[in-house]
Amino acid sequence: MDKAGKVLVVDDFSTMRKVIRNLLKQLGYENIVEAEDGVAALEVLRSQKIDFVISDWNMPNMSGLELLKQVRADGSLSKTPFLMVTAETLKDNVVEAVKAGVDNYIVKPFTADVLSEKIGQIEKKRG
Amino acid sequence: MDVQYINPFLEGTLHVVKTMAFIDARPGKPFLKRDNSAKGDISGIIGIAGSARGSFALSFSEGCILRIVSNMLGEEITQVNSDIEDAVGELTNMVSGAARQRLDVMGISLSAAIPTVVRGKDHCIVHTLGGPSIIIPFETDNGNFVADVCMRKNDI
Numbered sequence: 001m002d003k004a005g006k007v008l009v010v011d012d013f014s015t016m017r018k019v020i021r022n023l024l025k026q027l028g029y030e031n032i033v034e035a036e037d038g039v040a041a042l043e044v045l046r047s048q049k050i051d052f053v054i055s056d057w058n059m060p061n062m063s064g065l066e067l068l069k070q071v072r073a074d075g076s077l078s079k080t081p082f083l084m085v086t087a088e089t090l091k092d093n094v095v096e097a098v099k100a101g102v103d104n105y106i107v108k109p110f111t112a113d114v115l116s117e118k119i120g121q122i123e124k125k126r127g
Numbered sequence: 128m129d130v131q132y133i134n135p136f137l138e139g140t141l142h143v144v145k146t147m148a149f150i151d152a153r154p155g156k157p158f159l160k161r162d163n164s165a166k167g168d169i170s171g172i173i174g175i176a177g178s179a180r181g182s183f184a185l186s187f188s189e190g191c192i193l194r195i196v197s198n199m200l201g202e203e204i205t206q207v208n209s210d211i212e213d214a215v216g217e218l219t220n221m222v223s224g225a226a227r228q229r230l231d232v233m234g235i236s237l238s239a240a241i242p243t244v245v246r247g248k249d250h251c252i253v254h255t256l257g258g259p260s261i262i263i264p265f266e267t268d269n270g271n272f273v274a275d276v277c278m279r280k281n282d283i
Binding site for chain 2 (some may be wrong): 013014015016018019022058060086087088090107108109110111
């Protein structure tokens with residue numbers, strides 16, 4: 001992803017949004033917007049061009065999985081790269097996210113290096 | 128309370144605090160707690176269910192959590208505020224996730240609820256099973272915190 005691209009960070013915990021924002025800045029990404037759940041994220045996605053979504057899984061109102069499904073079902077958003085953040089790697093959850101079209105997932109807690117690696121894997125896969 | 132649950136929570140706690148806050152916490156000897164008292168100034172608690180059930184809490188002294196969150200956010204925080212409460216919830220969630228990953232490898236598959244945060248002097252930790260719980264104490268250079276685990280295998 002181009003470092004000038006706009007990243008949407010979705011998490012119901014404001015501290016986690018700040019942590020991810022700081023990690024992205026360490027990696028050179030400056031254009032970052034935030035949303036506190038899936039509902040707010042969809043509003044952002046439908047009102048401005050977003051180049052990459054990093055979303056928590058477990059959130060009130062609308063989970064990361066439901067957000068992913070809505071993004072993939074929306075013709076104008078469906079190609080948006082989507083990285084899911086989870087607190088665990090339960091096999092069933094991973095399978096469900098892959099079926100829904102997630103590009104990659106990352107397990108909390110993570111470092112800037114791991115985040116960079118996951119973003120790189122998505123870029124490589126998408127060519 | 129089954130002792131097989133202790134190590135996953137101990138290891139998960141060390142991993143999360145190290146990765147998020149760059150702090151090497153020093154674990155002490157676990158002990159049994161029979162009352163509801165919290166061993167800190169602010170606590171996060173999360174319910175857990177699946178092939179076992181119960182709850183898990185993290186309780187921090189004020190000095191300890193201020194340092195942890197300051198390190199997490201890369202900015203100095205000098206008093207307990209909404210950022211601190213938010214971070215305690217997220218840390219509880221992450222340690223629960225890290226412990227559940229380790230328990231999954233042992234064949235114990237669990238899911239967790241959304242954590243709640245309690246603060247104030249003499250606040251209580253009310254475990255879903257009522258207790259008793261195992262306390263795993265940790266020391267840091269800026270104060271202490273504990274992991275408070277109350278888990279039991281489901282009756283067949």
